[in-house]
Amino acid sequence: MRTPLSVVRRLAIPLALLLPVLAVGDPARAEPATPGSYPINASATLTTGRAFDTCTAPPISTLRAWKAADYHRVNIYFGGVNRGCAQPNLTGGWVAQATALGYLLIPTYFGRQPSCIFGTKPYRYTASTAAAYGASEANDAIAKSRALGIIPGSALYADVEHYDRTNASCVLAARRYVSAWTKTLHAGGFLAGVYVHQDSGLLNLSGVYTSTTYARPDAVWMARWDGNPSLVDWPTAPNSRWSFHQRAKQYRGDHDETWGGVTLNIDSDQFDAPVATVARPYTVTSASPLNGRSEPFTNAPVRRSYAPGSTIKVVCQGYGQRVGTSNVWNRVADGSWVSDSYVSTPSQTTFSPPLQRCIYPGQVTSGAALTARTGPSASHPPSGPPLPPGALAYVMCQRSGSAIGTSTVWNRLVDSRWVPDYHVANRSNTTWSAPVPRCP
Incomplete structure (x- = not known):
């Protein structure tokens, strides 16, 4: 991030040091994978590729010039008491224009920091205040993101700067803050991401990955300025943790780059993780x-109707009943579904990039890796690699299948496998979980 990370150590920490600091007296939770409560207009957005972050959201003219670069994702500091840069450009209109240019947005909230951070940020929390601040700042993040047109289902990232990992009370505070941030965002229908340093936040969160004391964030964005964009073989988090499109890395710090004749000072990132969802306008x-x-x-049932020639805001696309030449349906920003055959998306027969699939992620809660199958029953053969505990299952739709535990519901994932x-x-492990649609 745009803070003095360049002056702190970046050491490779052996995995033996991932053992958690004991949180004696911390109130226990049922499980680390707290369910999301998505409203009817929600959908997650998943992206893979290079990103950049810069302190102030650039003018749209700069983003237009930077289309020549291989950076199709851009960070935005959208709130937080420790945010260090003014944001004169960051409005709902800017978000809509940046999205129309083809950029995906990474919303980052620079709130209070652990009391032992390396740096000068003035607003901090302690072990006794961390949970309250984590919850209140998550609620503020929800309000600020929605005001910008960022839709539920989006991932919002809490910036947790590098801190002294030898300070047990401070480690406890960081874990409590991230846990409260995660639970509050889930309750509000958002995914919880966290930006952390390799040698403090990532190490300490990985150490309680399976703990029932803390809610586990959905995605981690790790800072290690070693020039290597790889999202595997990190020294302080095993590959089995945050393994299924849940990782990002800031691999190069402050430097200037020039594209389209415009120079920015940026950090460089690699993403394979959820980001912001923004609706796009199309014509009926x-x-x-x-x-x-x-x-x-x-x-x-009909929820409402749209006049011919009117503009609707499409959140995402999913499978449904075939109408005309297409079985694609669009989820509109008011939560309704409309057949894509009657909407001015680029394709009338299949999915239309840059629109995302409609997906409703939930963390895998099994104690062992979860086998994905070719169909909705235990009799179907396995398909692809299993999903480790805590992996995000990117669910598109649900269908009845063979009984597993207390439920006969199966989820079709975005890659067409079934779990x-x-x-x-999610909302239920006995029946359907709104707003996930039924599979056709």
Whole structure:
């Protein structure tokens, strides 16, 4: 981040040092994978590739010039009492224009910091105040992100700067803050990300990855300025942790780059993780009013209708009943589903980039790796690598299948594999979990 990380140590820490600092007296939680509570207009956005972050959100003219670069993702500091830069450009209009240019946004909240951070940020928390601040700042992050047009299901990243990991009370404070941040964002329908240093935050969170005392964040964005963008073989977190499209790395710190004749001072990042979801405007092309339904099927109840030629904001796309030449349906910002056959998206037969698939992630809750299958039953053969505990299951839709635990519900993942819903953290492990649609 745009703080003095360059003056602190970046040591490779043996995995033996990942043992947690005991949090004596901390109130226990049921499990580390707290469920998300997505509203009907939610969807996550998953991205893989290079990103950059800079202190102040650049003017749209700069983003337009930087289209020549291989940076299609940009960080935004959208709130927090320790945010160090003014943000004159960062408005809802800027977010919409940046999205229209093809950028994906990484929302970062620079709130209070552990009391023992290396640096001069003035607003801090202790072990006794961390949970309250984690919750209140998460609520503030939700309000500020929504005001910018960032939709539930998005990942919001808490910036936790490098701190003294030998200070047990400070380690406890950081864990409590991130846990409260995570639970509060989940309750508000958002994914919880955290930006951490390799040798403090990442090490300490990895040490309590399976602990029932702390809620586990959905994604980690690690700082290690070694010039290597790899998202595996990190010294302070095993590959099995945050393993399924849940990692990002800031691999190069402050430096100038020039693209399209415009120079910025940036940090360079590699992402394979969830980021912000922003709705995109399209036109209704039907000759008569287009029905918006509660599910992507023509017999589902009508929620509302849209006039021919009107503009609707599309959040994401999913599978549904075939209408005309397409079985793609669009989820609109009000939560309704409309057939893509009557919307001016680029394709009338299949999915239309840059729109994302509609996905509703939940962490894997099983104690062992979860086998993914070719269909919704235990009799279907395994497919691809299993999902380790804590991995994000990127769920597109649900269907009945063989009973596992207390549920016959199975989840179809974005990669078309199937996992039993009983082992995925969402609203229910006995029945359907709104707003996930039924699979066609």
